[in-house]
Amino acid sequence: MHSQKWIVIKKVFMKFQNFLMEKINVWHMHLQNYNKDSGRHIVANTNIRRGDILFIEKAFIFAPVFKENKEFYSFKCYNCLKDIISSVPCKFCTVCVYCDENCRDVSWKKCHKWECKGMQASIWFDLGIAFPAFKAMLKGASLGFHTVESNYDEDLKCFGDKHDNYRYFNRLLSNIYKNKNVAPYIVMAAIVISYLEKYTDFFPWFLKQPNCPKKDLDSLIKYVGGLITKHIAQLACNSSTIEHWTSSSFICDTIVVKALEDIPQNEEIFNCYGIDYRGMIREQRQYACRKLYHFECKCIICSDPANELDMLDSYLCPKCKGLVPEINNTVLSFCINCGEKYHLKPFRKINTEAQKYMESDSPNQLELLVKSLKIREKILYKHHKDFEEVYYRLYSFYVEHGDAENMFKYFHLWLENEKARRGSNSRGIGTKLYEAALAILHCLQNGQPKNCTNLKAFLQNVEFMIKEAKVILNLYYPAYITNRLNRKIQFISTK
Ligand SMILES: [Zn+2]
Ligand SMILES: [Zn+2]
Numbered sequence: 001m002h003s004q005k006w007i008v009i010k011k012v013f014m015k016f017q018n019f020l021m022e023k024i025n026v027w028h029m030h031l032q033n034y035n036k037d038s039g040r041h042i043v044a045n046t047n048i049r050r051g052d053i054l055f056i057e058k059a060f061i062f063a064p065v066f067k068e069n070k071e072f073y074s075f076k077c078y079n080c081l082k083d084i085i086s087s088v089p090c091k092f093c094t095v096c097v098y099c100d101e102n103c104r105d106v107s108w109k110k111c112h113k114w115e116c117k118g119m120q121a122s123i124w125f126d127l128g129i130a131f132p133a134f135k136a137m138l139k140g141a142s143l144g145f146h147t148v149e150s151n152y153d154e155d156l157k158c159f160g161d162k163h164d165n166y167r168y169f170n171r172l173l174s175n176i177y178k179n180k181n182v183a184p185y186i187v188m189a190a191i192v193i194s195y196l197e198k199y200t201d202f203f204p205w206f207l208k209q210p211n212c213p214k215k216d217l218d219s220l221i222k223y224v225g226g227l228i229t230k231h232i233a234q235l236a237c238n239s240s241t242i243e244h245w246t247s248s249s250f251i252c253d254t255i256v257v258k259a260l261e262d263i264p265q266n267e268e269i270f271n272c273y274g275i276d277y278r279g280m281i282r283e284q285r286q287y288a289c290r291k292l293y294h295f296e297c298k299c300i301i302c303s304d305p306a307n308e309l310d311m312l313d314s315y316l317c318p319k320c321k322g323l324v325p326e327i328n329n330t331v332l333s334f335c336i337n338c339g340e341k342y343h344l345k346p347f348r349k350i351n352t353e354a355q356k357y358m359e360s361d362s363p364n365q366l367e368l369l370v371k372s373l374k375i376r377e378k379i380l381y382k383h384h385k386d387f388e389e390v391y392y393r394l395y396s397f398y399v400e401h402g403d404a405e406n407m408f409k410y411f412h413l414w415l416e417n418e419k420a421r422r423g424s425n426s427r428g429i430g431t432k433l434y435e436a437a438l439a440i441l442h443c444l445q446n447g448q449p450k451n452c453t454n455l456k457a458f459l460q461n462v463e464f465m466i467k468e469a470k471v472i473l474n475l476y477y478p479a480y481i482t483n484r485l486n487r488k489i490q491f492i493s494t495k
């Protein structure tokens with residue numbers, strides 16, 4: 001499936017009692033706290049286990065924001081984000097399609113009548129985040145632009161009002177005064193305004209509405225332009241992006257948020273802002289947090305360089321087995337344990353040789369793979385990225401040859417490396433665990449398995465792998481999908 005980029009507004013989750021009123025289910029209630037260091041934050045008021053649902057929430061607004069994702073229109077209802085089997089297109093632009101006529105009519109009334117012309121001219125895709133900001137403004141227009149006094153308690157009262165949540169949205173932090181360059185926001189808002197003025201009857205229509213906040217056209221235009229600018233800034237730091245439908249936690253337009261790890265009672269609950277240490281170095285992350293969210297990140301990884309992922313790609317100190325970090329564009333490094341200085345060239349040379357063994361297509365594949373592995377074990381830290389391929393190829397070799405015990409051994413070495421590098425909850429790990437468990441089972445079922453001394457213990461190991469796969473996949477998929485794995489477990493236990 002193509003990568004998708006959508007912006008969905010996530011209301012900062014705060015007063016959970018109100019969720020219930022909005023038919024949003026919350027399984028674990030949390031106290032909402034404030035202190036100078038963390039600002040607003042939430043705390044678990046019960047022990048939470050990995051995989052527990054924290055909250056389920058319907059999006060306030062959503063919109064596609066990238067040109068290259070135009071094809072999404074053919075498989076998602078533009079009104080409710082349901083997958084489409086037979087679609088009903090918009091009568092005018094034919095770009096937007098719906099799951100049925102009702103969705104089409106609702107969408108038209110709600111917003112599409114004002115955006116359809118722009119859809120025909122493809123302007124929205126060039127406006128990026130201004131598009132959802134415009135849609136938020138339309139929502140405000142239909143509700144009367146209510147604002148809430150800048151009062152924390154009032155904020156909480158309005159949050160989760162299913163008839164008028166715009167009041168709450170309108171109060172979200174925009175950080176607009178901390179932002180050094182708001183000019184692009186203003187330009188984008190101005191384009192939306194001139195589009196509305198030239199190609200739609202939005203302003204004349206709105207002036208006639210009983211809840212119109214201004215009496216004359218000029219001041220209404222200025223007012224709406226200001227709101228769109230503010231909404232762009234609010235969305236920049238309060239929205240979530242769906243990049244891949246298959247791996248996102250959204251079901252249609254509703255997000256399901258689960259705990260990725262156990263959280264003891266009274267501990268703060270954290271949310272990843274998408275600036276992942278697995279994909280960015282420290283400086284990039286700190287810069288992104290400052291620029292997008294206007295704070296200094298003091299997370300566990302940011303506060304201690306030894307936690308950084310690139311430390312995993314270290315060599316081993318020949319003297320003390322401490323880490324000698326690989327540093328790009330330099331030839332010198334040192335052991336962070338004993339301080340010994342090293343030239344990196346010899347390490348790099350040995351590692352390149354090890355790689356050559358893997359790439360050879362000699363018939364002695366196994367021998368060469370083991371040779372490559374042995375060399376690397378001497379010079380590379382165990383979580384180094386270059387172990388990934390060699391472990392996986394050894395595992396695949398034994399899958400082909402039906403050797404259960406070696407399959408198990410190399411899969412687990414691969415798994416340990418992968419967990420260190422991608423986190424033990426990564427979806428890929430869940431899928432691979434499941435696949436490997438089935439491969440091993442398959443091998444055991446095929447008559448007399450090679451190299452399997454204790455069948456019972458072995459089956460227990462496989463059962464454990466499937467259980468772990470299920471726990472991980474549960475974080476990403478609804479239960480009805482992961483329940484299929486249950487049948488495999490039952491199958492094993494009856495054997
Ligand atoms: Zn629909
Ligand atoms: Zn249309």
Ligand SMILES: [Zn+2]
Pocket residue numbers: 285297298299300301302303
């Ligand atoms: Zn951090």
Ligand SMILES: [Zn+2]
Pocket residue numbers: 317318319320321322335336337338339340
């Ligand atoms: Zn050392």
